[in-house]
Amino acid sequence: QVQLVESGGGLVQVGGSLRLSCAASGGALSNYAMAWFRQAPGKEREFVARITWNSGSTTYADSLKGRFTISTDNAKNMAYLQMNSLKPEDTAVYYCAVDLAIWPPKLIPAGYRYWGQGTQVTVSS
Numbered sequence: 001q002v003q004l005v006e007s008g009g010g011l012v013q014v015g016g017s018l019r020l021s022c023a024a025s026g027g028a029l030s031n032y033a034m035a036w037f038r039q040a041p042g043k044e045r046e047f048v049a050r051i052t053w054n055s056g057s058t059t060y061a062d063s064l065k066g067r068f069t070i071s072t073d074n075a076k077n078m079a080y081l082q083m084n085s086l087k088p089e090d091t092a093v094y095y096c097a098v099d100l101a102i103w104p105p106k107l108i109p110a111g112y113r114y115w116g117q118g119t120q121v122t123v124s125s
Contacts (some may be wrong), residue, residue: 002027002098002114009094009119016086016123022079022096022116030054033099034079036070037109038092038121047107048094049081059105086123093118 008020022034035050049070050059058070069082079096097112106112 002029002032004096004098004114004116006094006096006116006119009121011122011124012086014087014123014125017082017084018086018121020081020083020094020096020119020121022081024077024079024096024098027098027114029077029098030074031100031102033102033105034070034072035097035099035106035112036079036081036094037097037112038090038094039118040089040092043092045095045109046092047109050099050105050107051079052102054102059107061107083121086121088123088125091121091123093120 003025005023030053033052036048037045039045047061051070067085072079095118096116098114100113
């Protein structure tokens with residue numbers, strides 16, 4: 001059983017930055033992959049980025065490359081999402097999730113076994 005707790009969300013102005021954190025516990029995390037998804041009101045949950053815990057291999061949504069960076073601190077069992085140059089359309093609840101299979105990289109919510117409760121990010125113009 002893996003537990004995930006997100007933090008770091010909040011209100012930020014257009015062009016600002018935020019770093020989201022995801023604290024993970026339980027399970028053999030080094031064998032898994034971690035991802036960030038987001039969900040805006042009235043929209044489906046959307047893939048943001050993914051990283052494999054052991055190799056650090058990353059995958060990003062094409063539309064977010066260059067602005068968002070996913071990383072982990074394996075010693076602390078923490079995952080992060082650095083978000084720069086934020087736009088109003090980045091407003092959403094952001095979730096971290098764990099995939100028990102490292103390959104193939106999954107870009108949809110199905111197949112992710114564990115989820116955090118989410119953290120709200122609001123970008124004001």
